[in-house]
Amino acid sequence: MSTPASHSVVVGLDGSEASTAAALWGASVASKWGATLSLVHALPQDGPLYSPAAIMLESQFLSQLREDGEAIIGKAKRLLGPKFPGLEIETTISPGPAGTALLEAADWARLIVLGSTGAGAFRSVLVGSTALHVANRAPCPVTVLRGEVTMPDQRPVVVGVDGSDLSSEAVGHAFEFASFFEAPLSAVHTWQGSPTLGAGGTGMLVDWDAVKQEEEALLSEGLAGEAERYPDVAVTRVAEQGAAADVILRHSADAQLIVVGSHGRGPLLGALMGSTSQNLLHHATCPVMICRSE
Structure with missing residues (x-):
């Protein structure tokens, strides 16, 4: 369902702890704004295929990736539902890369929320490549979660x-x-x-x-x-x-x-x-x- 730009908070989900924190933080903001929460999971990009056998294996692999993506989305919805009972949640599983999928979702976004590092990111103090890519190009504000993340409150x-x-x-x-x-x-x-x-x-x-x-x-x-x-x-x-x-x-x-x-x-x-x-x-x-x- 298409959502008006002023009523959508988009969160990138990849199964990492950082993205789960982003989902909670984004849900808190969306709930306060009366906005829809849009959970976006991006599938890995297809690789080159060289033979019928490789195509079959690739198909099975992509099917498993989609199942994994659905499991990640489902887990997030089960976590958020009881905490934000009145929140409308939409979900999208899109072809990768993640940055492209999130920028496409930005057409309907009031805000994008991302963890600072993803599931495959090197665990350093530096922000991940997807977060940088989206923050560099999104037409709406992008919030990247840094440090020990807590829910929005009355701190400055x-x-x-x-x-x-x-x-x-x-x-x-x-x-x-x-x-x-x-x-x-x-x-x-x-x-x-x-x-x-x-x-x-x-x-x-x-x-x-x-x-x-x-x-x-x-x-x-x-x-x-x-x-x-x-x-x-x-x-x-x-x-x-x-x-x-x-x-x-x-x-x-x-x-x-x-x-x-x-x-x-x-x-x-x-x-x-x-x-x-x-x-x-x-x-x-x-x-x-x-x-x-x-």
């Missing part, structure tokens, strides 16, 4: 603010999430530069107090519209000198979610994420929502 939501269009989208999604879960919002704005090392070695000539005031004004401007729209959300404003990812990570120690745009104000706004969002996806200790647009 941290949002990066830099004045770009994608930052404005991130601010809007962060306020919405915080409002639904009655959580406070920490808005973080950073800038580069140093009182001792300026362009051409003229840092000592810069009025850094004036710079800080200007940057604080940019932060206030970046929040103004959404702060008025969500007066129930308590906002803490952080304007600091330093690398964006480092400052955001420092202020997210007790956060339940980090929200950022896929790109900042830099000149290279191509298809891939910027360094800040990539850094956060690899090193954050809580879920990270990446917001981008086509």
Whole structure:
């Protein structure tokens, strides 16, 4: 069944513990939003076939993979059903690769939720290739679960603010999430530069107090519209000198979610994420929502 874009939370399922956590987290959000939960499982890609016998074996193998996929979907539904009795759950088993299947589902998605590593991923601190692929290309926000995942609650939501269009989208999604879960919002704005090392070695000539005031004004401007729209959300404003990812990570120690745009104000706004969002996806200790647009 086709689901309106504003009423679907898509979760990628592969049978791993990370994807089960994503299903629980996504179900919690979908339930709070009154949205449909769409569970997507992707089958491995077909390999080359060289003989009738190989074709027969391949067919049997794919049949088993589909059965395994149905078992993974069924297990998730049995887990989620009692916890979220009013939640509408849809399921899809699609040909792989997983990234392609999830991006196709994104046409109807308000949010995509993924575990940071999949069933076959190397167990490291780095985020998996499927999560990176989807976060780089999805037209809707993508949340990648990092760290020890717990259900959405009243812990702070941290949002990066830099004045770009994608930052404005991130601010809007962060306020919405915080409002639904009655959580406070920490808005973080950073800038580069140093009182001792300026362009051409003229840092000592810069009025850094004036710079800080200007940057604080940019932060206030970046929040103004959404702060008025969500007066129930308590906002803490952080304007600091330093690398964006480092400052955001420092202020997210007790956060339940980090929200950022896929790109900042830099000149290279191509298809891939910027360094800040990539850094956060690899090193954050809580879920990270990446917001981008086509």
